[in-house]
Each structure stands twice: as structure tokens, then as C-alpha cells.
Amino acid sequence: MPGKLRDCVFWVADSTMAEVFTAFLTREQFHLSLGCGRFEFDPRQDIFPNAGGNDPGLYVRAHQLVADYARTHKYAVVALDAAWDGSPDPAAIEDHVSTNLAAVWAAGRYRVIVIEPELEAWVLHDNRHVATAFRYNGTSPLRHWLRDNGHWPDALAKPPDPKAAVEALCRFTRTPRSAAVYAKVVSRITVKTCVDGAFRRLAAALCEWFPSEEE
Numbered sequence: 001m002p003g004k005l006r007d008c009v010f011w012v013a014d015s016t017m018a019e020v021f022t023a024f025l026t027r028e029q030f031h032l033s034l035g036c037g038r039f040e041f042d043p044r045q046d047i048f049p050n051a052g053g054n055d056p057g058l059y060v061r062a063h064q065l066v067a068d069y070a071r072t073h074k075y076a077v078v079a080l081d082a083a084w085d086g087s088p089d090p091a092a093i094e095d096h097v098s099t100n101l102a103a104v105w106a107a108g109r110y111r112v113i114v115i116e117p118e119l120e121a122w123v124l125h126d127n128r129h130v131a132t133a134f135r136y137n138g139t140s141p142l143r144h145w146l147r148d149n150g151h152w153p154d155a156l157a158k159p160p161d162p163k164a165a166v167e168a169l170c171r172f173t174r175t176p177r178s179a180a181v182y183a184k185v186v187s188r189i190t191v192k193t194c195v196d197g198a199f200r201r202l203a204a205a206l207c208e209w210f211p212s213e214e215e
Contacts, residue, residue: 005072005073005074006040006042006045006046006072006073006074007039007040007041007046007073007074007075007209007210008039008041008046008073008074008075008076008077008206008209009046009047009048009066009069009072009073009075009076009077010025010046010047010048010076010077010078010079011047011048011050011058011062011065011066011076011077011078011079012047012048012049012050012058012078012079012080013049013050013053013054013055013057013058013079013080013081014049014050014053014054014055015049015053015179016119016178016179016182017049017079017080017081017119018043018047018048018049019179019180019182019183020119020122020123020179020182020183020186021047021079022043022047022183023182023183023184023186023187024186024187024191025041025043025047026041026043026187027187031206031210033190033191033192034191034203034206034207035203035207035212036203036206036207036209036210036211036212037210037211037212037213038210038213039206039209039210046073048065050065054084055080055081055084055087056084056085056086056087058078058080058097059080059087059093059096059097062078062080062097062100062101062112063097063100063101063103063104063105064104066078066101066104066105066110067104067105070104070105070106074109074209075109075110075111075205075209076101076105076109076110076111077110077111077113077202077205078097078101078110078111078112078113079112079113079114079115079198079202080093080097080113080114080115081114081115081117081118081119082114082115082116082117082118083116083117083118083163090114090116093112093114094112094114097112098110098112109209111201111202111205113198113201113202113205114198115196115198115199116197116198117161117162117163118162118163119182120159120162120163120165120166120182121158121159121162121196121198122186122194122196122198122199123162123166123182123185123186124146124152124158124159124162124165124166125185125189125194126142126143127189127190129184129185129188129189130142130185130189133181133184133185133188134166134169134170134173134175134181135173135174135175136169136172136173137173138172142169145169145172146159146165146168146169149168151164151165151168152165157195158195158196191203
């Protein structure tokens with residue numbers, strides 16, 4: 001007799017993205033930040049990086065990787081960046097992966113999350129925890145430093161090229177750009193004011209699948 005299904009499996013583009021998701025999903029009471037109900041998450045059983053370690057590989061093989069988990073999990077999330085060599089536009093990425101997933105997973109039980117342009121968009125926030133994680137101790141606030149160095153114009157809600165902004169910040173602070181630093185950021189920052197579309201779509205899916213007990 002089959003065992004109880006686990007709540008949700010996450011297949012992500014690489015190990016860095018896996019660490020970032022894990023850092024957030026293992027926060028105490030993380031579901032309250034999302035506005036959803038509780039669900040069980042164990043990084044040993046519920047999140048996997050693409051073995052090839054890249055976005056194009058997941059774009060091509062996501063349905064093959066996720067297929068077997070339809071027998072062990074109720075829901076599935078596939079997450080990858082929008083910006084990689086030869087990538088189509090974000091909508092085309094989502095449509096392609098979703099169409100393939102439809103052949104191996106029940107309708108309404110999976111989501112494809114395309115992060116525009118890449119994961120660093122979830123890391124850079126106007127928040128003191130970001131400055132701490134990157135060991136920034138400049139004379140002006142980090143948000144101003146990024147603006148003054150051409151990486152985050154005042155008129156924009158997030159940097160237009162977040163990876164370049166992170167790389168410049170790491171050079172300035174002599175901090176290695178690593179999954180550990182990214183994970184440190186997402187384990188501490190608030191997400192209630194996050195305006196990133198991909199993150200909001202992820203939150204919406206989890207709220208749909210795991211409704212808040214307060215509703």
C-alpha cells in the first residue's frame with residue numbers, strides 16, 4: 001500500500017538556487033511570511049537541484065526529472081532563471097516547461113517559476129540584513145551605494161541587472177559571491193513587501209495549495 005504523499009517537491013536549476021529555497025523554507029514559521037497554511041518541507045526529500053547545474057538543462061528535462069515524484073508528492077514547483085545564453089523570453093520558458101509537465105503531472109498541481117532575470121533579484125533588497133550578509137559598511141546606505149554606482153536607479157523597484165549589482169558589491173566588500181551568502185540574506189529578510197513577480201507567483205501557488213488556517 002503506498003505511503004502518505006509528501007506535500008511539495010521543488011526542482012530548481014542549480015545548487016545555489018536549492019540553498020536559497022531551503023534557507024527560506026526552513027525559516028521558523030515561514031508559512032506566515034507567505035500567507036499560506038503550514039506544509040511540511042524536508043530538504044532531504046523535497047528539493048533537488050538539476051544534476052547538470054544549469055537553467056537550460058532544467059528547461060529541457062524538467063518533466064523527466066519531476067515525473068517520478070508524482071507518485072510521492074502532491075504538488076511540484078520547477079524554478080529556473082530567465083537569463084541564460086540562448087534563452088527565449090520568460091513567458092516562452094514558462095509555457096514550454098509547463099506544456100511538458102502537463103504530460104506527467106496532474107493539472108493544477110504544478111507551477112513553473114521563472115525568475116526575471118535571475119536569482120539575484122531575490123537577494124538584493126533595501127534591507128539592513130542584505131548589507132550585513134555582504135559585509136557592507138560604507139559611509140552611505142547600501143541602496144544609495146548601488147544607485148551611485150549605476151546599479152539601482154531610484155525609479156526602479158529592483159536593479160535592472162541584479163547579478164552585475166551583486167558582483168560589484170562583492171568586489172567592493174571583498175566578499176565571495178556564494179550560495180551561503182545568498183542563503184543568509186533570504187533566511188532573514190522580510191518578504192511581505194517583496195515586489196518580485198516570480199516570488200509573488202510562487203507565494204500565490206503555495207497559498208492556493210495550502211490555504212491559511214485563518215481563512
